[in-house]
Amino acid sequence: MTAHATRTDRPSARTAGRRRRVRPAAVLAVVLLGALAVGVVALTVGDFPLSVPRVLAVLVGRGDGATRLIVLELRAPRVLVGLLAGAGLALAGALTQTVVRNPLASPDVLGVTSGASLGAVAAIVGGGGTYEVSDALLRAGVPLCAAVGGLAAATLVVGLSWRRGLAPTRLVLVGVGLASAVTALTSWLLVVAKVNDATTASVWLAGSVSSRGWAQAVPLAIALAVLVPAGLALARPLSVLELGDEVAAGLGLRVRATAFAAAAVAVCLTAAAVSAAGAIGFVGLVVPQIMLRLAGTTRPPLAASAAGGALLVGGADLAERLLFSWEVPVGLATAALGAPYLIWLLIRQRRTA
């Protein structure tokens, strides 16, 4: 099943060729600017509204003490976690979909999200209910358990499906099987848990960036500073891999190493994002497909997907803070924004096809 963005506008081969080069870059620029704008606007919104110039002044190192406290200590970490988690999940999704050649694949095919969910829910249910550990310990323990669970599950999936290379179908089947078992354990924990813990766990599972501080934002930023360049560097090898394993090998590409590297980067990106922001679903699956349709490429564009993920999660967090008085998990707002947009793109594509 390969995805194609069908386009009917072909005035001439030459302009079409130029447009094909220009369009992805233009989409990337627009989406990146949009994500930055959302980030700045999100810093102005809250119980104490600030103007955009005052926020910008704080960001360049000026402003009074109270404003600095509100912007830098209270709002910036949360906004940053949203933007970075979105970017990480979407880039991981684009990498996964390219490697397994399946538009329905998301990083969860590699077992990361389900493993991280099991780790986090186990920490919440075990720590919160039975032993009454302190809130601070729980806040530090949940991300750690999520990261460990995610990486362990992904290692198991890749290890079990590795047989002289990563065949896409085998990887997908092993991943789906393992993820189902792990998800079943998570559901079982939710059933046996006390209802308070079940609520906390459900909010985590839906994905949430509320009350995130620098303790979550800094590790995520460091991880992404390493992993995003690594992922983007795979763009060229992956475009060769798109031609098929045999052709790619014939062109001198180390097929197994490329597939493994892409899967590893996707796993680490997802583990980092999920441990900071909870199991935000949907971003990794849908943003690459949206960006593919916007940019008019044949496989998900990597950089544009990352920017689109940041825009979607950041925008969802902003919208939810503007609209609701209680803390709606950001994962819900993400789906509420992203799903109608994908539906609209699909309807429009059908009309032009």
Place this chain on the structure above:
Amino acid sequence: MPAPGGLPRASTDRTVRLAFAVVRIDGRRCGVLAALVGVLVVLFVLGLAIGSAWLSPGTVWHALAAGGHGDAATIVRQVRLPRTLIGVVVGVALGAAGAVMQGHTRNPLADPGLFGVTAGAGLAVVLGMVVLDVRDPAAQVWLAIAGAGVATALVLAVGGRSGGNPVPLALAGVAVSALLGTVTSFLVLSDRPTLDTYRRWVVGSLAGRELSVTARVLPFVAAGLVLALLNARSMDLLGLGTDTARGLGQRLVPARLVGLTAVTLLTAAATAAAGPIGFVGLVVPHLARRLVGISYRWVVPCSALLGGCLLVAADVAGRTVPGELQVGVAVALVGAPVFVAVARRRRAVAP
């Protein structure tokens, strides 16, 4: 072509051998199906005999056929028979639905809930709890079926006119499911009593269902099974690629519609009866392809039987655990290791 004046000897031999080969292969496949029926019968009896009180097959027989009295007969007739029956019906429905779904989307990740059926049923059940205060499983059946139907219609409206290409349809299913799931989560998280009921519904369970639940969903399952079997030839043709299928005289839109109707009926009935049970529909067709090859005329019935076996086996296994494991949890825990082992061992067969 036969030469004039009788068939050359070598050619006759080959024809005869070929004919025998065909018969032998089909015999093997029939044998697989017959064996699965046998396994299902054995599991059914185990389902009546095993539980918190273990009964001998003789006691079970006495309770069922000879109109026995006493505690054992009550347990068998009132508790275990409805539960095991619904396990068979739900498992068969999910197995067949999964095969049809993968046959149409050609995607190993496609599960019966892909076109919004599960998400629609879930939202309808939650809306019923919040708005109408419906908490009785037998009444939730109608809500779940209605919700599933609406969701599928929505998916069809968004991605349906792409004709041959299943990718937009699948993505439309993902998007609609996500949207409906968001509304469900929103309702559940804003109302704690509903979350408490919903978290038990959403794992999938066969416990506490009366025979009336089975009776209500059975017509939907039967209709869905007939449509699925009728659709098998079309799926085989569609597997050759949409252009080839069209060239061979297959009309795409009717074939897709029949398949989609079958999936909706089967999945909606299963979800209505036992809650969303995820693993069966996704995994069973892959196992069926290993057993009987890639032709959907065999994959559909084989998946249906395997689904029934898997679900009843998981339910029985879940009952032996102290505290009892819900079937939706047990099925993944029992099935996943087997599935991973099978997926690892041989070359993967894509749908």
